[in-house]
Amino acid sequence: MAYWDTSCLLKLYAPEADSLSFKAHALHASTLTTADITRLELFAALRRKEAAGDLHNGGARLALSAYDADVAAGLIAVTGMNRQIVERFEEIIERSSSQAPPIMLRTLDAIHLAAAIVSGESEVVATDKRLREAAISLGLAVYPPP
Numbered sequence: 001m002a003y004w005d006t007s008c009l010l011k012l013y014a015p016e017a018d019s020l021s022f023k024a025h026a027l028h029a030s031t032l033t034t035a036d037i038t039r040l041e042l043f044a045a046l047r048r049k050e051a052a053g054d055l056h057n058g059g060a061r062l063a064l065s066a067y068d069a070d071v072a073a074g075l076i077a078v079t080g081m082n083r084q085i086v087e088r089f090e091e092i093i094e095r096s097s098s099q100a101p102p103i104m105l106r107t108l109d110a111i112h113l114a115a116a117i118v119s120g121e122s123e124v125v126a127t128d129k130r131l132r133e134a135a136i137s138l139g140l141a142v143y144p145p146p
Contacts, residue, residue, distance in 0.1 A: 003116035005126035006041040013063040035115035088114035
């Protein structure tokens with residue numbers, strides 16, 4: 001199993017240039033793991049795509065329903081916010097900002113990394129440069145490989 005950041009899960013539900021490679025990577029996993037904040041981020045990203053004309057009218061809700069169905073079917077495991085994640089989040093922010101040079105993580109990215117660690121994942125699927133850099137500094141593998 002691997003932890004999937006929202007931006008990469010989005011590629012499974014809305015066509016992007018590199019969607020096929022991420023779909024192929026997802027097929028190799030029995031279950032994908034993500035955080036409960038992903039659904040909110042995913043809906044916002046899908047609505048932006050719909051508003052920009054990249055998805056047909058109603059496509060955001062349709063894609064979100066497909067995500068919900070995958071969660072219900074157990075294809076995606078969702079890690080809920082809890083005290084462990086909050087504690088790990090604080091550690092990640094401290095560690096990332098104390099490095100030289102510091103990795104200036106955004107709040108939601110640090111929550112994703114905390115959820116990945118608490119879930120016991122060893123790989124983070126992400127394209128965001130800072131999130132990937134922080135994941136590597138925490139000893140996690142990243143996909144796509146550096």
